[in-house]
Amino acid sequence: MELRHLQYFLMVAREGTISGAAAALHVSQPSLSRQMQDLERDLGVRLFERGSRRITLTEPGMRLRGRAEEIVDLVGRAETEFRVTAGTLAGEVRVAGGETPAMGLVADAIAVFKDAYPLVRFNLFSGNAEAVGERLDRGRADFGVFVGHADLSRFEFLQLPARDRWGVFMREDDPLTSLGSVSPDDLAGRSLVLSEQAGREMGTWFHRDLDDLDVVATYNLLYNAALLARRGVGYVISLEGIVDTSTGSGLAFRPLEPAVSADIFIAWKRYQSFSPAAEAFLAEIRRRWGA
Numbered sequence: 666m667e668l669r670h671l672q673y674f675l676m677v678a679r680e681g682t683i684s685g686a687a688a689a690l691h692v693s694q695p696s697l698s699r700q701m702q703d704l705e706r707d708l709g710v711r712l713f714e715r716g717s718r719r720i721t722l723t724e725p726g727m728r729l730r731g732r733a734e735e736i737v738d739l740v741g742r743a744e745t746e747f748r749v750t751a752g753t754l755a756g757e758v759r760v761a762g763g764e765t766p767a768m769g770l771v772a773d774a775i776a777v778f779k780d781a782y783p784l785v786r787f788n789l790f791s792g793n794a795e796a797v798g799e800r801l802d803r804g805r806a807d808f809g810v811f812v813g814h815a816d817l818s819r820f821e822f823l824q825l826p827a828r829d830r831w832g833v834f835m836r837e838d839d840p841l842t843s844l845g846s847v848s849p850d851d852l853a854g855r856s857l858v859l860s861e862q863a864g865r866e867m868g869t870w871f872h873r874d875l876d877d878l879d880v881v882a883t884y885n886l887l888y889n890a891a892l893l894a895r896r897g898v899g900y901v902i903s904l905e906g907i908v909d910t911s912t913g914s915g916l917a918f919r920p921l922e923p924a925v926s927a928d929i930f931i932a933w934k935r936y937q938s939f940s941p942a943a944e945a946f947l948a949e950i951r952r953r954w955g956a
Contacts, residue, residue: 668740670704671733673697674712678730681719735803755784756942761797762789762810764887766906767827767929770953771810778949785942793885794862801934807943808950812904813866813927822932823954831866831925834887834894834901834908837917841900846922849873856881856899858890867902870925891916 673690677697680686687694705712712726722730760775762768775787790800794815800806801820811817812829833847841847849871856879859867868875881899884890891908894901895915904927910918931950933939939947 666704666707668737670700671737673700674704675730675733675737677701677713677720678722678726681721683720735805739804753784754782754942754945756940757786757788758808758940758943758946759788759790759800759806760808760810761792761800761806763793763797763812764791764907765810765812765827765829765904765927765929767812767825767829768810770825770827771931774946774949774953778946782942782945785946791886793860796885801932804934807933807937807939807946809932811930811932813862815862815930817930817932819935820932821935821937822930823950825929825931825954827929829904829906829927829929830920831870831902831927832905832918832920834891834903834910834916834918836895836897837910837912837915839897839917841919842917844919846924847919848922852900855879858882858884858893858899858901860887860890860903861885863902866925866927870921870923 673686673692676690677683677686680689683698683701684694687697690697701713708725708729710725711723712729714721714723760771762771779785779787790797790806792800794811794813797806797809797811798815798820801809809820810825811822833841833852835841841851844851852871859875859880861883862885871878882890882893884901887901887903887907890901890903893899902921905918905920908916910916931954933947
């Protein structure tokens with residue numbers, strides 16, 4: 666199995682047809698079809714369901730797609746890093762992070778770094794703690810920003826000088842907006858929308874098992890959950906400052922009482938072999954927050 670085969674496979678998966686992929690790759694259709702058959706034979710599995718109009722991936726094909734994307738991505742990064750001429754800092758630094766206003770601190774660090782090294786490019790990925798940790802583990806991110814009680818035992822990390830406040834997002838005309846803060850009793854019997862990783866904090870705050878609550882939906886990023894709050898589907902429990910709650914936005918935010926806050930950490934894989942650009946950004950991180 667060659668890298669070229671994986672690149673061709675990904676193009677077929679994206680285009681959904683051999684003819685479309687062949688045109689995008691500037692190869693002949695018979696040649697591409699033959700190479701995909703060779704790939705299936707080498708792996709000993711069927712990768713495609715070949716319909717009359719479109720090709721879809723089988724279950725092994727979907728698994729290979731994830732692996733192939735990682736392999737092609739890592740090879741591309743390595744090629745970029747080693748094309749850099751001596752004395753020139755360039756390349757890409759990848760930062761994965763959860764939704765938090767504290768990403769503004771990371772953005773400040775990036776802005777200063779870009780002034781010093783204008784040829785360095787940054788790639789940002791947003792996801793929950795599980796997705797961020799997975800990207801670090803697989804080498805698809807150099808740094809990860811974690812919110813709250815994430816398991817950082819396998820990473821090196823620094824705590825950022827910020828804390829996020831948990832609260833409730835609701836319609837701006839909801840009766841609970843008359844309160845300055847929201848208690849567990851205020852939410853008793855009400856429909857809730859919880860993040861997939863809020864279990865530890867919220868279970869302790871409610872003093873109840875989450876299975877005993879009326880959780881009508883879960884989410885991993887707040888934007889779509891906020892749409893549910895605007896439509897009165899449920900009270901969304903999340904961190905302050907991620908979505909707009911100004912007058913006329915359709916949303917209001919009230920903090921939890923007793924108050925619950927979350928620490929913020931920036932982490933990287935232990936014993937990581939960084940690119941020169943990522944190594945330089947780590948030095949900037951340590952300079953800012955190492956103390």
